[in-house]
Amino acid sequence: MNLKSWRLIYTGYGTAEHNLAIDEALLNNFKEGDLPIFRLYRWKPSLSLGRFSNVRETLDLERLDNLNISYVRRMTGGGVLVHGGDLSYSLILPRESFKDVGVKKSYRYLCKFLIEFYKRLGLSASFAYDLKLDVSKSDICMVANEPYDIVIDGKKIGGNAQRYTSKTLFQHGSIPISLDEIFLKEVFLKDLEDISTLNKIGIKATDKQLSQLLVESFSQTFKVNMVSDTLRIEEQRSADELLENKYTLKTWNQGAKHITSKPQWLHKKIRPSINAELESIFTDTHVNTVCQEAMCQNISECFSQKLATFLILGTLCTRTCSFCAVAKGKPMPLDINEPENVAQTVKRLGLQHVVITSPTRDDLIDGGAEHFCRTVSAIKAVDDSIVVELLIPDMRENKESLKLIAKSGADIIGHNLETVPRLYHVRKGSEYRRSLRVLKLLASLNPDIAIKSGIMLGFGERDEEVETLMHELLDAGCDYLSIGQFLSPSNNHTPVVEYSLPERFENFRNSGMNMGFAHIKSSPYTRSSYMAHEYLEVGV
Incomplete structure (x- = not known):
């Protein structure tokens, strides 16, 4: 030492x-x-x-x-x-x-x-x-x-x-x-x-x-x-x-x-045999998915329908959020072939709605914005009618990076708040107000895109705090919202404080829709990109 x-x-x-x-x-x-x-x-x-x-x-x-x-x-x-x-x-x-x-x-x-x-x-x-x-x-x-x-x-x-x-x-x-x-x-x-x-x-x-x-x-x-x-x-x-x-x-x-134990409504099974076909394709095309890296409980349901959320910019995150299963560490250099690999995988699967996300890359000057843009362009080159949805980190509120993202050609851009401001100790390196400003700036930079965010229940948030958060999201220009149950990935992560009843999710959905959101998906197994195509089916 x-x-x-x-x-x-x-x-x-x-x-x-x-x-x-x-x-x-x-x-x-x-x-x-x-x-x-x-x-x-x-x-x-x-x-x-x-x-x-x-x-x-x-x-x-x-x-x-x-x-x-x-x-x-x-x-x-x-x-x-x-x-x-x-x-x-x-x-x-x-x-x-x-x-x-x-x-x-x-x-x-x-x-x-x-x-x-x-x-x-x-x-x-x-x-x-x-x-x-x-x-x-x-x-x-x-x-x-x-x-x-x-x-x-x-x-x-x-x-x-x-x-x-x-x-x-x-x-x-x-x-x-x-x-x-x-x-x-x-x-x-x-x-x-x-x-x-x-x-x-x-x-x-x-x-x-x-x-x-x-x-x-x-x-x-x-x-x-x-x-x-x-x-x-x-x-x-x-x-x-x-x-x-x-x-x-x-x-x-x-x-x-x-x-110690999950309630009866939280026992969705992961079936490796169902996952095998898509996992083989992703290995063959050299792409990563957040479904696999974050150990998502919906993986078998989504993979059986040939749906997946692509993870670009590597698999290592530079922040240490205590709720997330994505690995932390020093990231590898960018794969210059990744945008084209993702586009060809989208073509192979015949996807018409694609969700792209990434770990936080604070080591990159632009936070990975240019790489996101190259990925959108590669997908649109395959078929311009494909809906591309981006779920981005906060890019450290770099205005030039966010401008690139807003003008990338993506149809929906999301950035998750994850939880209420009082509980932001679970989001190391992030700030609630900064995330709200990121959403507001994206909405102002390109009024033609839809803005989306997501939160999880189960950290100990109060109902009135969630209601305030929803109002602040609307003020920031947010159109879509996902609300799901936090499930701790392991004993080394933040533990679950409360398993919310399904009725609580439905109550927040009804309340949010009455506030003015275009669409809210709210249920225990809802995740940011879960059945993402359903948001556009109701329109903005």
Whole structure:
């Protein structure tokens, strides 16, 4: 690790929601060239819940609410952590720092300073893996349940977790100093004698002494300088917003309960045998589809009718939206043959309505606008009567790029809002108002095209927020709207907060049509390009 200087930020005591909001705010505001961050903080008695833990099988949340015991869901994994007597740290640094170590080894590497910390206290600490201990899975983080958990005398001490994106690495953990056993018994309704703390082991030191020792251990282990600092204005503002719009909401903190099973109306089957014919054609013509890359549940239904949404500009996205299954990473160079390959595939399938989309390509100066235009031209050269629909990223609101798109010859241009502004933390790198401006600019640049957008239900949005969003879409010049159910692609993505009843989708459709939309498709399985030809059948 070759990072010589670190920002040292001590934020003192805070509630669980306060501490987690600061962590995410620091992570969201971390930019290339910034000093890496080492943050120290303490907790008021509370619980933090692993992002994907089945909390209702572990805790009686209604009882905790009645006792006014605070519990907050983390953005990292794991089980239930009890806070109140622990000193915690958070690290934020560029992921590329570990190109010579490897991301998979970075967790063990970074935890070396904790081994050094305990050593300076006169304790013999080791990784569970090194001691060849059997690890056991537990929803309560008090036993060694991972190979690189730190143990003293065979017992796990504290907890650490890591999360990384394409650009950053985040790790946080705790040093258990003491434990409020009365609070612990109130939470779990039983004594938990196996939890190790420094006080139980016989270590007596003040918070200040332990904090200084932890910082010194980090500095000496990695031979780095620590530069004392405080939260910047934009970091504090971001933390305040996350506190209000995420970490104090039950839709976030209890959201994991909704991902255990789908309702009966969400059991559409994917049939590989049906998909095989089109998959073979796409392999033969060297084209990609978002149906495959995003693992769409409608794939068999659409492929059986020889319908597909083409994915151009590669298959890797430069943003890290936590709800999307499209792979993230450094994209490959553009395939100059792709526009013609798509056009010939359209001809081969005999399509009369074609939808083209792409991952976000912030690495390209024009966001991929020219490549979109070349693809439209290639399709129109095959048959000018083919309806071409584009579903574009925000192009970073580059006006020249959006002008190219608007004048490309496409018949419908879409850009999805995805969700209400309060929940935009799931759209990393995107801004709600910017997306609205993109739609409005497209409509003004070419009044002859139809403007389309799409949203998903299931993130914890309120009905009145969706109604406001629809009004704002109409004000931006939007003609068409798709509304579908968010289905989390995996346990590593944002979990579903709520499965909306079919009636809720129908209510939003009726409300939107009364507002003035030309057409709305709204149902649990609706997606942006699902049965896209049906929108034009009703006309604008």
